[in-house]
Amino acid sequence: MDNYKWALEKLKLTLNECMHPRVIVTDRELALMKACEIVFPHANHLLCRWHIGQNIMKNCKQTIRSKYDWNLFQSAWKVLEDSPSWISYEENYKKLQTLLSKYPRKSFTLIIFYTIFNFLYNDYQTNYDRDPIPDLNEDPTRHSLFVDLNEEPANVFDYILETNHFVPPIVYSHRLFVDLNEEPVTNPLLDDIPDIFHRYIKDLNNVKSDGNFEFRSVAVGIGRDENMWPLIRQELLQELRYHEHDYTEILTSRGFKFIWDTMNFSGTGFAPIDKWMSMTDTGLVIASFYRRPVVFISMVKNVVLSSTCFPLWSGPHESESTEPIVVARVGGSHFINLFLREGYPILSTHPQWRTYRIDRASAWEDVYSNRQLAFEEYIRSRR
Numbered sequence: 001m002d003n004y005k006w007a008l009e010k011l012k013l014t015l016n017e018c019m020h021p022r023v024i025v026t027d028r029e030l031a032l033m034k035a036c037e038i039v040f041p042h043a044n045h046l047l048c049r050w051h052i053g054q055n056i057m058k059n060c061k062q063t064i065r066s067k068y069d070w071n072l073f074q075s076a077w078k079v080l081e082d083s084p085s086w087i088s089y090e091e092n093y094k095k096l097q098t099l100l101s102k103y104p105r106k107s108f109t110l111i112i113f114y115t116i117f118n119f120l121y122n123d124y125q126t127n128y129d130r131d132p133i134p135d136l137n138e139d140p141t142r143h144s145l146f147v148d149l150n151e152e153p154a155n156v157f158d159y160i161l162e163t164n165h166f167v168p169p170i171v172y173s174h175r176l177f178v179d180l181n182e183e184p185v186t187n188p189l190l191d192d193i194p195d196i197f198h199r200y201i202k203d204l205n206n207v208k209s210d211g212n213f214e215f216r217s218v219a220v221g222i223g224r225d226e227n228m229w230p231l232i233r234q235e236l237l238q239e240l241r242y243h244e245h246d247y248t249e250i251l252t253s254r255g256f257k258f259i260w261d262t263m264n265f266s267g268t269g270f271a272p273i274d275k276w277m278s279m280t281d282t283g284l285v286i287a288s289f290y291r292r293p294v295v296f297i298s299m300v301k302n303v304v305l306s307s308t309c310f311p312l313w314s315g316p317h318e319s320e321s322t323e324p325i326v327v328a329r330v331g332g333s334h335f336i337n338l339f340l341r342e343g344y345p346i347l348s349t350h351p352q353w354r355t356y357r358i359d360r361a362s363a364w365e366d367v368y369s370n371r372q373l374a375f376e377e378y379i380r381s382r383r
Contacts, residue, residue, distance in 0.1 A: 004035035012039055027051040049081060063103055072099060075242040088318050192330040193297060194304050196378045200344035205337040211271025214327060217337035221325035222290055233263050239289035250356050251281055280350060283309030286325065293324035293364065295347055304379065306347045310364035312357045322367065345375035
């Protein structure tokens, strides 16, 4: 511990008092944790999510031998880690407990899991309950992650949660507008997009046409690089696996298998047609996993064949962003991502959503009701 303590003390000398760390993340190196408590007593200690995952992979798989159960467990764990609110965290924790109920609680390998998990759980509870707006009359060392203490953080996650997700910058392929006073740049792809949306388009992202275009468009829509489409496929498979019973009821067994098969592709080169995304049912899966609405825009022979999919398992207050992911079909079989200005009309809701959503998810329609009415008026005017 002495070596760690010496190194941390030297580090402390290079920092102004207001820069002392408020959160320290380690791999559960006990000597380092002890040294951190001594040198930075005001800092909260968290465990690294990646190292926790490695411990689970190494130890718990010996007990969870079934491949199916192991995949369910991994999906449930990831959902738990990514819980955006305390309410959803508790719900996801109960689901994980139910999943593990058939395994002995005192199993040696699962003792490791529960020990790690309870440590993480307690830290999450301690930090999540903290008021996200700092009291500037308190000890300044408690606000150590902010240089400007008068600046309010965007949300609680900005300074209390550690994440290992890499989010590349958004890549824009075509910029159609410079500002609201400038005429839009002519683009042939606009011919396949209903004219009601044209004046709202800020950016049109024409992703690579390789059969993965829908998944590329979703990647761009959530702020990732389009080349991360394989991760989008895997995350959506996790969502299907974790809620298999629910989606089987929503989509029927045949529909579930069809959508599963379209997502289950990791090859190189052009994705075959049976691996292309199925609109619009897949939108329910996308919306539910990323906790954001998904708007599919499609027009065939001047007939608008589109819908909006809201998250099934969460409400707007549980989302880091409520901005919809907008995917448009153009050229018959190609898909692109659109970034639209605030206030654009929202298409009608997917019919299955109202039947199968949980109660608190109903608030999504309240948020967008006026914009959906505007779209309905547009459709009536075309008849």
